[in-house]
Amino acid sequence: MTKKITIALDCMGGDKAPDIVIKGASMVAEKNKNVHFIFYGDASLVDPLLQKYSIPQDRYSFVHTSETISNEDKPSVALRRSTKSSMRLAINSLKDGESDAVVSAGNTGALMAISKVILRPLSSIDRPAIVTFLPNMQNKATVMLDMGANIDCDADVLYQFAVMGYVYAKTVLKIKEPKIGLLNVGSEDLKGHDAVKNAAILLKESELANAFYGYVEGDDIAKGTVDVVVTDGFCGNITLKAIEGTAKMISGILKKGLSASICTKIGYLLASRSLKKVFKTIDPRFYNGAMLVGLNGIVVKSHGSTDEIGFYNAINVAISLVEDNINEKIMKEVQSSDLNSVTTPNSATTTSNIS
Amino acid sequence: MTKKITIALDCMGGDKAPDIVIKGASMVAEKNKNVHFIFYGDASLVDPLLQKYSIPQDRYSFVHTSETISNEDKPSVALRRSTKSSMRLAINSLKDGESDAVVSAGNTGALMAISKVILRPLSSIDRPAIVTFLPNMQNKATVMLDMGANIDCDADVLYQFAVMGYVYAKTVLKIKEPKIGLLNVGSEDLKGHDAVKNAAILLKESELANAFYGYVEGDDIAKGTVDVVVTDGFCGNITLKAIEGTAKMISGILKKGLSASICTKIGYLLASRSLKKVFKTIDPRFYNGAMLVGLNGIVVKSHGSTDEIGFYNAINVAISLVEDNINEKIMKEVQSSDLNSVTTPNSATTTSNIS
Numbered sequence: 211m212t213k214k215i216t217i218a219l220d221c222m223g224g225d226k227a228p229d230i231v232i233k234g235a236s237m238v239a240e241k242n243k244n245v246h247f248i249f250y251g252d253a254s255l256v257d258p259l260l261q262k263y264s265i266p267q268d269r270y271s272f273v274h275t276s277e278t279i280s281n282e283d284k285p286s287v288a289l290r291r292s293t294k295s296s297m298r299l300a301i302n303s304l305k306d307g308e309s310d311a312v313v314s315a316g317n318t319g320a321l322m323a324i325s326k327v328i329l330r331p332l333s334s335i336d337r338p339a340i341v342t343f344l345p346n347m348q349n350k351a352t353v354m355l356d357m358g359a360n361i362d363c364d365a366d367v368l369y370q371f372a373v374m375g376y377v378y379a380k381t382v383l384k385i386k387e388p389k390i391g392l393l394n395v396g397s398e399d400l401k402g403h404d405a406v407k408n409a410a411i412l413l414k415e416s417e418l419a420n421a422f423y424g425y426v427e428g429d430d431i432a433k434g435t436v437d438v439v440v441t442d443g444f445c446g447n448i449t450l451k452a453i454e455g456t457a458k459m460i461s462g463i464l465k466k467g468l469s470a471s472i473c474t475k476i477g478y479l480l481a482s483r484s485l486k487k488v489f490k491t492i493d494p495r496f497y498n499g500a501m502l503v504g505l506n507g508i509v510v511k512s513h514g515s516t517d518e519i520g521f522y523n524a525i526n527v528a529i530s531l532v533e534d535n536i537n538e539k540i541m542k543e544v545q546s547s548d549l550n551s552v553t554t555p556n557s558a559t560t561t562s563n564i565s
Numbered sequence: 566m567t568k569k570i571t572i573a574l575d576c577m578g579g580d581k582a583p584d585i586v587i588k589g590a591s592m593v594a595e596k597n598k599n600v601h602f603i604f605y606g607d608a609s610l611v612d613p614l615l616q617k618y619s620i621p622q623d624r625y626s627f628v629h630t631s632e633t634i635s636n637e638d639k640p641s642v643a644l645r646r647s648t649k650s651s652m653r654l655a656i657n658s659l660k661d662g663e664s665d666a667v668v669s670a671g672n673t674g675a676l677m678a679i680s681k682v683i684l685r686p687l688s689s690i691d692r693p694a695i696v697t698f699l700p701n702m703q704n705k706a707t708v709m710l711d712m713g714a715n716i717d718c719d720a721d722v723l724y725q726f727a728v729m730g731y732v733y734a735k736t737v738l739k740i741k742e743p744k745i746g747l748l749n750v751g752s753e754d755l756k757g758h759d760a761v762k763n764a765a766i767l768l769k770e771s772e773l774a775n776a777f778y779g780y781v782e783g784d785d786i787a788k789g790t791v792d793v794v795v796t797d798g799f800c801g802n803i804t805l806k807a808i809e810g811t812a813k814m815i816s817g818i819l820k821k822g823l824s825a826s827i828c829t830k831i832g833y834l835l836a837s838r839s840l841k842k843v844f845k846t847i848d849p850r851f852y853n854g855a856m857l858v859g860l861n862g863i864v865v866k867s868h869g870s871t872d873e874i875g876f877y878n879a880i881n882v883a884i885s886l887v888e889d890n891i892n893e894k895i896m897k898e899v900q901s902s903d904l905n906s907v908t909t910p911n912s913a914t915t916t917s918n919i920s
Contacts, residue, residue, distance in 0.1 A: 284755060345814070361750065395798070395802040402799070403717055428802065428807035428808075428810060429813070431807055433814075443750070444750055444757070449783060449800075450783065451782050451784040452786055454783070454784055456811045456847075457815065458702075459701065459787040460846070462702060463702075464843050467836070467842055468836055468839055468840075473836070474835065474839045477831075477832045477837070481822070481823055481836065484822025484829045484832075485819075485822065487818070487822055491815070491818055492811075
């Protein structure tokens with residue numbers, strides 16, 4: 211019998227919460243009978259939706275709270291003051307062993323700050339990061355981190371990201387020997403700033419030397435030149451959103467053009483199978499669900515502006531991370547790599563807050 | 566009578582040089598009778614191509630040199646040693662008033678380093694930058710800088726980029742009141758690192774306060790939220806290439822899908838007008854030609870891997886910059902803005918070298 215998995219859901223985070231949270235959960239509940247939910251949110255808003263989307267009562271429990279964290283809240287303030295917020299209670303449930311993973315579409319900075327304080331980073335990890343994956347030309351996915359948790363990253367921190375991304379690619383994407391690339395403005399040794407140059411030296415001297423491809427550039431993400439692209443949270447967040455924005459623009463032009471005339475509409479019908487594949491490949495909802503990696507517990511961040519399909523996918527990412535025992539594998543890799551020997555206690559970074 | 570414009574071309578820079586340089590120039594020569602060229606390159610390679618693409622002899626002069634700068638050359642080394650290179654000679658011709666603009670598809674770092682030493686930055690500009698424009702959802706273009714000339718940028722430098730981008734949008738894209746955005750990981754005041762936060766303060770207190778929109782995120786580039794997106798060269802270069810890579814991936818999937826069966830092929834034929842528009846919108850060749858802005862002279866960088874159509878477009882960018890007197894307008898704006906009062910002599914940045 212497959213193990214029961216309990217997912218704690220922050221019902222109040224995100225632009226279209228709680229509707230898309232409950233609807234997304236109802237879709238998961240229907241497809242995956244092993245999954246149970248704990249919903250955290252405002253009863254006056256959540257209760258009617260639980261009725262509307264008819265999730266069977268034996269598949270969830272519900273904890274009422276009227277406290278929420280908004281996107282405008284500073285992470286430090288959210289951490290100190292919002293001790294009864296839906297997000298905080300969901301993370302508490304993970305700490306207390308009541309749930310196996312948390313999914314939230316709320317304030318990313320607050321989610322990271324609260325998770326770090328409540329769950330604590332994994333041993334040997336200075337800075338948990340946000341890891342996601344994107345489609346590439348190889349019909350595979352490119353794992354990328356950090357997507358915005360750490361604005362300034364020194365070489366030690368980038369090295370730790372490389373280790374975590376490597377395990378993520380191995381575990382979640384089942385890539386046997388993932389190749390790691392450091393995002394830079396060129397492939398030659400002399401390119402880039404000190405952090406990226408020193409991270410390259412660390413990687414070349416580490417247990418991961420064989421997995422280290424070298425520097426990659428922005429277009430290598432879509433090319434799929436490597437399996438894991440490592441960068442700081444400032445550049446990673448901007449790049450991810452630029453990629454999503456480009457995909458959205460192209461799909462917009464395409465859809466508008468294809469409905470322009472009878473002729474193009476017939477053309478679309480005839481080519482619809484191919485075109486639908488394109489739309490699906492570039493639809494960010496199908497890549498929704500970014501893990502906050504490097505924590506004692508599985509926390510998944512959904513896009514704040516996604517819909518129920520996107521949220522459904524984020525929950526499924528959390529489920530597969532639980533099933534894959536990702537954190538156990540990261541710890542194993544951290545212990546077998548020489549991560550302890552290369553990290554220094556002074557690997558200072560600015561933890562930040564992204565949207 | 567329209568003024569004669571002379572463009573100096575580095576025939577030896579870029580992956581497919583000198584072929585695409587001469588072919589691109591021949592296309593310009595045919596369409597624009599006011600344009601003349603000075604070709605700098607190896608006679609044994611360039612001469613046969615001048616015959617092959619039959620550019621009329623009264624439309625060009627040719628200067629032989631066997632010295633070239635490769636993409637692997639360090640800018641500092643190229644600057645000191647390659648004094649007879651095709652790139653250097655082309656820039657010299659601009660300095661000497663023999664040409665009105667230079668176009669090169671060669672080593673970007675070397676092009677910037679040599680241009681800075683030979684042409685000098687414009688008065689009040691500490692760091693020339695690379696400015697380009699990208700398609701957006703508004704059927705307009707988003708101006709973006711720096712695309713990779715300056716890896717680390719402090720607030721003063723970002724402020725100068727904003728001024729130059731503003732003039733570029735006004736002059737080249739004829740936008741009456743361009744809006745400026747600072748690229749960041751969120752729109753709230755507390756987001757980002759110190760350089761971007763301090764640049765926002767400078768902009769809010771400057772003559773450009775009304776033109777300053779605030780922070781923008783990666784997806785705002787394609788959305789066209791603002792007309793000018795300002796960022797450092799590290800993030801700008803990576804973001805630009807990520808956008809190009811994404812567009813290339815999508816167009817690849819689309820083309821493959823549309824030729825998959827008889828049915829999709831007929832569909833493509835029927836919808837071809839719309840689909841061709843999509844392909845053209847996302848084709849980087851039509852956005853090729855990035856100005857090295859902030860120099861006493863017009864220098865345009867073509868993508869190293871472009872073809873003759875891309876190079877043709879880069880030459881046309883140079884022509885329009887000459888016709889628009891871009892540098893005169895930048896100087897005027899710099900003088901009318903309080904750029905002098907906000908810049909400090911210590912706005913230290915790392916000038917780098919991108920590919």
